[in-house]
Amino acid sequence: MTGDLSFSARQKLLLIPVYTLLTIAAVVTLVPFVWMTCAAFKNNADFFSSLFLPTGDGFLGIDWSRLTITNFKRLFTELSLGNALMNSFFLSSVSALLATLCSAAGGYALAKFRFAGRGVVLNLVLIALVIPGPLLMAPGYQLIYKLGLLDTYAGLILPGVAPAFGIFLFRQAAMNAIPHELLESARIDGAGELRIFFTMVLPLLRPMIGAFLMITFLGTWNNFIGPQIILQSPELFPLSVAINQLRGLYGTDYGMIMSGTLVSIAPVLALFLLLQKEFIAGLTSGAVKG
């Protein structure tokens, strides 16, 4: 009888509908991924004629013989996907590391140093935050051209080295996480500013660093417009652009696109699973005031 149930048992019973709803939501969320995985193993004709897997007389009513790994083979032979994968890793990792380092340095300086023009710099950072990225595309392209950086990785990496969002994020983190007294005592003990930054500030900002690295890495990995405009040599293309090349004027090789997307998701998914603890710690740091 309900009246005999303990408080914790009632609490558990109440959780059943919650978990049911969450399970439904999780299944709904997974449907596109399942669809994409199925599509990656189909040819173009089956892609257009069957929703998930081609129906037939096989096990579970599926014609297993029509599934193919040709799309994956073609990805690595015709499209040089291995090269695009390395390019994506290079761009994402280098951009993430540089952006994190520069943002942390900038944010720390704005939070802890008193210098002439600090207010102006902070205001500029805030202004830069509210300017939509696409608005800067045309002048950015012109600037990169003037600097002779078109069709180079530098043209992609340099504009994102010190993002306003990152600087502001690290400024807030530095204000909360780094006590003035600690910095003062380090200076009294004779530590230089670089040593303080690398041995004290960065470790104290560690949760935010993990989160920001992840954000920047994923942002660069998924960046499409930037590389599409700046790069023109096919051997420099990252995955996002290389896969998009499969879209055609008279049709699209969906099987290849889906297999390419599957391949492009796998490494970042693995990285995210590996580093999710850091990522979540960074996102939630400061959420609860201690």
Add this chain to the structure above:
Amino acid sequence: MHRPPSRLRTLLASASPAVWVLLAIAVVTSLYVWQRPARHYEGLLFWTAARAHTPAYAPLIEKWNRVHPPEKRVNMLLLDSGALERRMLSGFLSGTPVSDLMEVERSVAGRAFTGPVEDVGFLDLTDRLRDEGLLDKINAPSFGAWTTRGRIFGLPHDVHPVLLAYRSDIVEAAGIDVSQIETWDDLIRAFRPLMKDFDGDGRTDRYILNFWSTNGDVATALMLQAGGRFFDENDRPVINSEINARVLATLATWTAGTTRISVDAPEFSATGNQLRLQGTVIASVMPDWLAGVWKIDLPALSGKIKLMPLPTWTPGGRRTSAQGGSMLGIPKASRDPEACWAFAKELYLSPALAAESYRALSIITPVKEFWSLPVFDEPDAYFGGQPAGRLFINQAPNVPTRSSSPYGTLAQARITDALISLAAVINRTGETDVEKLLPEARRLLDFAQDQVARQVDRNVFLRPSPPVATSVSELSAPSAVSQP
């Protein structure tokens, strides 16, 4: 005794694992990128966004490169259409680098024709085409989409005539002789018995035509077929013509009310193809390039499809239309326009390319002398053994001339809005008499015309110039001041 941690352990602990993982990835990939030799493009750059074209171009480019010095060799680069458009506009408007030669699709090329005609970023090819006899050699309507204010800025890649593809297995089994069909009314009359509710659920399971009020591509192609236009010779919108209104009203009755004969089976979609495979759609409007797409995407329909000329709007009328198109243009900033022009002719005027484009993509060349190539007469098993190429070519000279207006996409969108609104009127009122729908069709097209004209009028280069006084005396006398 407590041992202090090693320096390595201290170093590793000083940063998050994320940093070390990414640092390792960065080092490895940097080495990979650094050791990879940078490619230097010697010679001319040729941008294209049509992946499907590139296999046919590759051998011709190789042949060209074999016999030309390094500075005239051509490097073909495949770009995404969006990237090509952005780079092209950026290059034309702000002087950033563009390729020496580029192949662009109709909607992209139109964007280059927005400003004064003398400032179009492409080289004016009109005189070259005339002097070298290419205006006669190439199908005249194919120049339309690349002509602005009387000047031609591109060498056409195609004609893209439109036919009607129908399910011959269904139509012939019903004993229908399509050779007796001339007009759209004939088609509807002949095919209507095929519209059936097979499962008795009160809903029709088979429709005559793949068309919907949201399908602006087909709607505008059918308006062009009827003789309608969207822009005049001066790129002024002329959307609200009587022809367009009549076609709009008729098309709306095809998609709504008791006269509905069409179903929405979009191209390039799984649902659309499923409807085609299961025979829900009997006929589809088919440009030549779509024939090539169907062969790849719908091999199960091989032998079940046949082609016929589009039914006319009035007896004796035009039996085709045009949809899509690409051109080869030479940017003014090209490093060697003469070599690019020579290459463009070698590529597009090659019989080998004409044959290969048809074989691989079902695309008909605009070069009239190649229309006699035997490849176009080969029986096509996909189309029930019909010589599909010949059927398209028979209609190629009759394709309507299209405008190159940069506002073409906008005009199409507004016409689609009008069609959707008119279909909604039919659904609301139940009225399906074209004559009674005409006033509403005219009103909707007037509105569309007004919307497009407003946008065009914002462009000072396409706005009709007001009368200009050339002297003080003329200023005081408001009589006619003739425009040069």
